[in-house]
Amino acid sequence: MSPTLHAAGAPATAETYAELQALYARQAWQLDGAEADAFVATFTEDAAFAHVSSGEVLEGRAAIAAALGRTATARRGAVYRHWFSQLRVETTVDPDTVRAWYYAIVSVTDATGAVTWDPSCVVEDVLVRRDGEWLTSHRIVRRDDLLLR
Numbered sequence: 001m002s003p004t005l006h007a008a009g010a011p012a013t014a015e016t017y018a019e020l021q022a023l024y025a026r027q028a029w030q031l032d033g034a035e036a037d038a039f040v041a042t043f044t045e046d047a048a049f050a051h052v053s054s055g056e057v058l059e060g061r062a063a064i065a066a067a068l069g070r071t072a073t074a075r076r077g078a079v080y081r082h083w084f085s086q087l088r089v090e091t092t093v094d095p096d097t098v099r100a101w102y103y104a105i106v107s108v109t110d111a112t113g114a115v116t117w118d119p120s121c122v123v124e125d126v127l128v129r130r131d132g133e134w135l136t137s138h139r140i141v142r143r144d145d146l147l148l149r
Contacts, residue, residue, distance in 0.1 A: 009090030009091045009092055009098075009099060010090060010091050011089065011090060011091070012089035012090060012091055012098055016089060016098060016134075017087070017089050019134055020087065020089055020098070020100055020127065020134060021087060023042060023127075023134050024084045024087065024102065025084075026038075026042065027039060027042055027082075027084075028081075028082040028083070028084055030042070031068075031080070031082045032079075032080060032081055032082055034068075034072045036065045036068040036069060036072070037065065039064075039068065040061040040064045040065045040068070041061075042135060042136060043061055043064060043135055043136045043137070043139075044061075044128060044130070044135045044136070044137045045060060045061055046059070046060055046137070047059075047060065047061065047064065047135075047136055047137050047138065047139070048137075048138050048139070049063075049064050049067075049138075049139045049141075050139065050140045050141070051141045052140065052141060052142045052143065052146060053119075053141075053142075053143045053146055077110070077111065078108050078109060078110050078111075079108070079109040080106055080107070080108055081106065081107045081109075082104060082105075082106050083104065083105045083106070083107065084102050084103070084104050084123075085102060085103050086102055086103045087100065087101075087102045088100065088101045088102070096128055096129040096130075097126065097127070097128050097129075098126075098127050098134075099124070099125070099126055099127075100124070100125045100126075100127060101122060101123065101124050101125075102122075102123050103120060103121070103122060103123075104120070104121045104122075104123050104141070105117060105118065105120045105121070106118040119143045119144060119145045120143070120144045121141050121142060121143050121144060122141075122142045122144065122147075123139060123140070123141050123142075124139070124140045124142075125138065125139050125140075126138040126139075
């Protein structure tokens with residue numbers, strides 16, 4: 001996966017934009033609810049998921065699910081909420097493929113009610129429409145603090 005923060009495609013249709021907003025809302029709720037199976041079902045079977053800060057590239061749904069399991073175990077004892085915003089969607093030459101970018105931040109609430117924040121990120125996706133449903137085929141997550149180094 002080559003990192004790109006910018007694209008040259010035309011803006012997506014309002015319908016596609018709304019469909020992707022709904023997809024990302026579902027993904028946030030699935031992450032927050034530890035619904036790994038539902039979350040990975042929003043990816044293609046051969047999806048690639050890269051988190052630049054760790055250097056790890058996950059290949060396929062099984063690897064993504066395994067990583068979510070490790071993360072859920074590590075995050076016990078706090079409530080995590082994923083916040084996705086500033087969605088930008090652009091078309092490609094293939095009408096069933098789009099590129100999307102959004103900002104992501106995660107709030108962490110502990111048992112005392114104290115809230116902290118994980119570093120903000122820019123997420124870049126390539127999505128494909130299969131049988132009328134949008135699926136993520138490639139995702140790159142870049143933490144903002146690492147952009148300064």
